[in-house]
Amino acid sequence: MARCIGSVCRLCRRENQKLFLKGDRCYTEKCGFERRGYPPGQHGQGRIKFSEYGLQLREKQKIKRIYGLLESQFRSLFERADRMKGITGSNLLSMLERRLDNVAYRSGFANSRTEARQLVRHGHFTVNGKKVNIPSYLIDKGDVLEVEEKSRGVTRIAGALESVKRREIPQWLELDSTALKVRVRDLPARDDVTAPMQERLVVELYSK
DSSP, X not given: OOOOOSOTHHHHHHTTSOOOOSGGGGGSTTOHHHHOOSOSSTTTTSOOOOOHHHHHHHHHHHHHHXXXXXXXXXXXXXXXXXXXXXXXXXXXXXXXXXXXXXXHHXXXXXXXXXXXXXXXHTTOEEETTEEOOOTTOBOOTTOEEEEOGGGTTOHHHHHHHHTGGGSOOOTTEEEETTTTEEEXXXXXXXXXXXXXXXXXXXXXXXXX
């Protein structure tokens, strides 16, 4: 799978917003966005005026980077959300939140979505008792995500749980930190997405 091999701090600076792509480092003074809170590049410190299309494109890029998706993955998810009943933008964000790697991150088992994706790939989690190593797997209401028995001693998972106080566990998840498992109480609603996003701009962009 393709991935970003450059500085992810540049991605936060490009979107003019802290995207928390590096876990604990984003909360320290070493954060690249805190040190240089302007877009990267030769003209980064100049005045930038975006067109309507530019605003829509930047919003799409921001959401893609937050959840770590490629363009083809994101477009496919949008088309699926568009076919569903309800508001397309809300459906899209709900499915992004339901991805297995995101649920593992939001539950506190990883310090970042990138780390959560790697843990999922390496088979450290089970869903309803069955091992699942597909980050894009969509969790459903009533599902139980659990750290695999052999993975309970993994230092990265234990360390992430210790620092989970920095972010709030969403209401639609019920975490049992002792048993290292989380139950999906309900499907995530629009209000459960804490990061500032304007999904309307993404819908407008793809509707052209």
